[in-house]
Amino acid sequence: METVALLKTLSDAFGPSGFEGEVCATLQRIIEPFVDEMRVDTLGNLIATRRGTGDTTLMLDAHMDEIGFMISFIEDDGFLRFTQTSGWDPRIVPAQAVTILTDRGTKVKGYIGMAPPHILRPEDRDKPYKLEDLFIDIGAVSAGDVADLGIRIGSPAVIAYPFEQLNEQVIMARALDDRAGCAVIAKTLEALADQQVEATVVASFSVQEEVGLRGAGTAAYQIEPDIALVLEATVAADVPGIPPPRQPTKFGRGPAVIVMDNTMITKSSTVRTITELADKNLIPWQYRIPYGGGTNAGVIHRCRGGVLTGVISLPVRYLHSPYALMRLDDFDHTVRLVTAFTRKCPGLVEK
Ligand SMILES: [Zn+2]
CATH class of the missing domain: 3.40.630.10 (Zn peptidases)
Structure with a gap:
């Protein structure tokens, strides 16, 4: 091997x-x-x-x-709320790409969204996001859309980027x-x-x-x-x-x-x-x-x-x-x- x-x-x-x-x-x-x-x-x-x-x-x-996440709530407009199953530093969770495993065994990509800086109140700009303020955007427009994909409360997810080799000695995975x-x-x-x-x-x-x-x-x-x-x-x-x-x-x-x-x-x-x-x-x-x-x-x-x-x-x-x-x-x-x-x-x- x-x-x-x-x-x-x-x-x-x-x-x-x-x-x-x-x-x-x-x-x-x-x-x-x-x-x-x-x-x-x-x-x-x-x-x-x-x-x-x-x-x-x-x-x-x-x-x-x-370490991973679990879908905890599905908004009517198709956004997914989530909780962590383990070990994440919430400060580094926003603005990451995720993969969700559906009940069908397929994988759905998404992005951990948050309120954009343009509309943040000045007093909130220096504060780290809390997990409960974040959501996963999979491009769905309704809870029905989400259900059709086989995503439900309890579906697992991970932040996912592909394996890379940086040089002869160092890998990034x-x-x-x-x-x-x-x-x-x-x-x-x-x-x-x-x-x-x-x-x-x-x-x-x-x-x-x-x-x-x-x-x-x-x-x-x-x-x-x-x-x-x-x-x-x-x-x-x-x-x-x-x-x-x-x-x-x-x-x-x-x-x-x-x-x-x-x-x-x-x-x-x-x-x-x-x-x-x-x-x-x-x-x-x-x-x-x-x-x-x-x-x-x-x-x-x-x-x-x-x-x-x-x-x-x-x-x-x-x-x-x-x-x-x-x-x-x-x-x-x-x-x-x-x-x-x-x-x-x-x-x-x-x-
Ligand atoms: Zn370990």
Whole structure:
């Protein structure tokens, strides 16, 4: 699988929380040659197993959902009101192009409209728009028009611009959080094809992370892993105006190891295992500076009697905005680290 094509296919797929079906179907097609079995569970998690020679189960998790919106009200004149399902900064939502998924499975384009500056009262000019003041304009002229398209209260939407490659190293795409993590797992499974691996690898492409880590908990409960590795996109903030202590990760420094966030404190033995493995394989890596946030590790490590869990993150700029930027060398280094971890597992893990 060519990396850029894989990232484009996955990040362009439609999949806000609760509506991950297209991402799930895409991933099934991609990983099918590299796994022994696959199933989609009740909540929609895609769980794929690659059997190993030993009796240790390693869970590799990445979430399929992206931040999105839901239609909340349809005006008589065909404009759509909406609410967010997760994670948007309302200040950057106005004046964006959106894609809405209809009940027919078709996609309808629209634009997030607002009152134009010409008619704003002077006292309102410096204030950010609130979500409730905004609306989606799909060019319809009546609520009947909207219904005929298959759009209703509850229809999902995302801000959508196409994948772009900025230069040799940098891509710009919509849903790298966390399709980049999904792509890491796919590339890892590909790298392990036809190799003897001791651990049974269970890939869990989970649903509804962005609304509160909902899918991964039920997936981990079913998988009963001995060890789990969560692959997540994380904040790279090496941009103008941000001092180094407030830059969780930096571009081009390799995969980031999470030591703590709002959902888990990583066992120091697990942090050491990952970082020593990276050093041994000459893979650059960085600590992610603790700043809060959370990942599926938060629910996985507390599953059943507890699961040894680590998080390896991809540095991504402009997370939770219409476009995110990622470096391909950071991606490749992450794949190499996860592949090395999987190959050596369980030998390198001290419980
Ligand atoms: Zn994420």
